[in-house]
Amino acid sequence: MTDPIPDIRPMTAADAAAVEALNEHAFGPGRHVRTASRLREGVPADPDLTLVATLDGRLAGSVTMTPIVIGDDPALLLGPLAVDPDFEKRGIGGRLVRETLTRAKAKGHRLVLLVGDPPYYGRFGFHALAPGQVTLPGPVDPRRVLVVELGDLARSAAHGMVGKARS
Numbered sequence: 001m002t003d004p005i006p007d008i009r010p011m012t013a014a015d016a017a018a019v020e021a022l023n024e025h026a027f028g029p030g031r032h033v034r035t036a037s038r039l040r041e042g043v044p045a046d047p048d049l050t051l052v053a054t055l056d057g058r059l060a061g062s063v064t065m066t067p068i069v070i071g072d073d074p075a076l077l078l079g080p081l082a083v084d085p086d087f088e089k090r091g092i093g094g095r096l097v098r099e100t101l102t103r104a105k106a107k108g109h110r111l112v113l114l115v116g117d118p119p120y121y122g123r124f125g126f127h128a129l130a131p132g133q134v135t136l137p138g139p140v141d142p143r144r145v146l147v148v149e150l151g152d153l154a155r156s157a158a159h160g161m162v163g164k165a166r167s
């Protein structure tokens with residue numbers, strides 16, 4: 001039997017508490033001190049690209065996209081991505097990532113960065129960078145700093161200090 005197809009749509013204020021609970025469960029209380037979290041502090045997530053997946057009205061997963069800069073270039077930070085353990089391994093994480101990347105590209109975004117597991121994110125085109133290519137504002141395992149270029153941007157395009165989006 002094939003898995004039911006989740007409804008994927010932008011997150012609304014009404015989803016916020018359930019998404020927070022999902023991320024708390026997936027990443028624990030330490031998540032707020034991670035380097036990636038620092039880039040999100042005080043910066044509103046992109047409301048068009050921050051998505052939830054629901055099945056029968058129940059939150060099954062979510063992905064957040066936050067504007068950042070890499071050097072002088074605007075980019076997006078993908079994460080957190082979390083799927084409710086009850087709904088794992090049904091392709092929901094993959095659908096959320098592909099959908100937010102498709103929407104990001106349609107909005108003209110060209111670079112998406114995340115800190116995550118290369119074996120999971122490689123399937124969506126994310127790849128590691130050359131040593132020193134980008135610098136994050138805190139400790140991070142460089143093997144987990146991954147980027148995908150959207151459109152025809154060159155693979156070496158991401159360069160410089162990763163920082164909060166300038167308002």
Ligand SMILES: CC(C)(COP(=O)(O)OP(=O)(O)OC[C@H]1O[C@@H](n2cnc3c(N)ncnc32)[C@H](O)[C@@H]1OP(=O)(O)O)[C@@H](O)C(=O)NCCC(=O)NCCS
Nearest residue numbers: 026081082083088089090091092093094095116117119120
């Ligand atoms: C990672 C996560 C988002 C995957 O969601 P999902 O809906 O189960 O993902 P999909 O169904 O699209 O893909 C499942 C596949 O990815 C694999 N996978 C899951 N996590 C993985 C990881 N960290 N590294 C490598 N592969 C992974 C699964 O084994 C499965 O493989 P299969 O297709 O060969 O069976 C989900 O497990 C989760 O929320 N985990 C806790 C939070 C987390 O780790 N988030 C990502 C940060 S790196």
